Amino acid sequence: MGKNDFLTPKAIANRIKAKGLQKLRWYCQMCQKQCRDENGFKCHCMSESHQRQMQIFGQNQNRIVDGFSQEFEETFLDLMKRSHRFSRIAATVVYNEYINDRHHVHMNSTQWATLTEFVKHLGKTGKCKVDETPKGWFITYIDRDSETMFKERLKNKRARADVVEEEKQEREIKKQIERAEQFAGPSSIDVEQENILAKELNLEAGVKVGFALGSKKEKEKEKGESSSRMVFDDQESEKVEKVKSSGDSNKNVKSSKSAIEELMFEEERKKEKINRKDYWLCEGIVVKVMSKALAEKGYYKQKGVVKKVIDKYVGEIEMLETKHVLRVDQEELETVIPQIGGLVKIVNGAYRGSNARLLGVNTEKFCAKLQIEKGIYDGRVLKAVEYEDICKLSV
Structure with missing residues (x-):
């Protein structure tokens, strides 16, 4: 058995050491080789194979960098599409999941020096919705599948x-x-x-x-x-x-x-x-969160604005006080009735989708009197519309 054969202790120890992620500064993207320390990386840079790869890089460096950048972006967006297609998540969380694959394209070989620059690029090109918060950058994948x-x-x-x-x-x-x-x-x-x-x-x-x-x-x-x-x-x-x-x-x-x-x-x-449908969520209305599971975080019976409706039954709610964005099912939400004279949205029933002005409230029968504004029914007065069919519009 040779000195560095497959089953020798030395070879096993080398494989164990190389199993996990190593430092990025000792990785050569051109040769796709990871070194464990500075001395190993120095020896690799002096090798003949690395010199040949660097000559190829010197002949058309812009094309190679653009290729690595395109591959990095496509792989990153594929991960977003598979794992976080409909969720708003921190960019660092997605990046950590991305680099778990030891054979990934490293960011130091692309045109972006930092993750912040890459996130801003995704926002400018319209591939992700980008938000900057005190907790860092948050991104939401924009689905543009055919x-x-x-x-x-x-x-x-x-x-x-x-x-x-x-x-x-x-x-x-x-x-x-x-x-x-x-x-x-x-x-x-x-x-x-x-x-x-x-x-x-x-x-x-x-x-x-x-x-x-x-x-x-x-x-x-x-x-x-x-x-x-x-x-x-x-x-x-x-x-x-x-x-x-x-x-x-x-x-x-x-x-x-x-x-x-x-x-x-x-x-x-x-x-x-x-x-008359079994779903009533629509963008721009003010709703009340009635989920007791969110009581510990202080969202129970708090109001928010529906910013986006997902699959008709789930809404992205931006809380009015904290500006936090939650994803809540419509069964855990409740409509809000404004003061008399306020604007409401008819979210269900015969005049679904129309905007109306609240003229009065009947607390005994749990219904309201409305006057429709704009549209083909402009000026029509509805005398008895149930509370559940109307909701306050955000100004």
């Missing part, structure tokens, strides 16, 4: 199609309401005109009968009485007809109103069926 982008485009396309369909239904309902009003309006006017004409005709007939029968003195009283009776009978019949005609016109108005109300109710029911 599959994810395709899903986002599909989602936006469906949302636009829903809005177009809803506007189309709204226009159709408005046309139906206008038709119902036009149908109800002239009928009531015709009834009134007919009543007026009937009155005139009855009065004229009564007067003519009175004058025609009044010819002799002996029969004046009897004929006067009969003519007066006829006139009074006609007046009574006019009153009865007037009551009937007014009743008919009221019935027509009521029927037209009830038809409009039925159309409105049908519209509300359709929109409620379409827009």
Whole structure:
């Protein structure tokens, strides 16, 4: 057995020493060789193989540095994508995970001298969202996969199609309401005109009968009485007809109103069926954290603003007091009701996605009165909207 064979104590000791990470200053990226001490690194730099690699580096150094920089960036982002795809994490934590692989591309062979410069580069190129805090640099991976982008485009396309369909239904309902009003309006006017004409005709007939029968003195009283009776009978019949005609016109108005109300109710029911979902989180609303698991850290019953919604049910919440960012499920969040006159977002139900002004609150029935602002329903007043369907907007 030779002096440095595979199973000799010396060879085993060398392998144990080389197993862990060594100092970065004794690593040669061109030769991909790690030395254990300064003397070993010096001997390596004087070797013929290292000299050949350095000659290659001297011929086109910019290209080689750019290649190492690109490889370092791609490997770093792949690690972020696999391990911390949807989380905000410290840059040092990701870097420590990256250098656990002893065959990684070292940062001293790239165009960035420090981790801070590399993090700033990721922020400028839009590959990560970068935040500087008293605890250091924090980064969040921005997912730009073709599959994810395709899903986002599909989602936006469906949302636009829903809005177009809803506007189309709204226009159709408005046309139906206008038709119902036009149908109800002239009928009531015709009834009134007919009543007026009937009155005139009855009065004229009564007067003519009175004058025609009044010819002799002996029969004046009897004929006067009969003519007066006829006139009074006609007046009574006019009153009865007037009551009937007014009743008919009221019935027509009521029927037209009830038809409009039925159309409105049908519209509300359709929109409620379409827009009622089991998720309600959206960006820009103020919510209250109700997770008792976060009570130890002081976040229980504290308010924050939803900055981002992940997979419809999870929100990134920026706390109003501490400015810390948490990732909380919607089951552990609660809507916030502002003061009367404040702006709210309708987060669920028929008018989901609309902004409204809070006009009043019914504490007994746990509902609120709203007036919608902007959009196709601008100015519409909603009398009974549940607390869970509205949430305060951040100013």
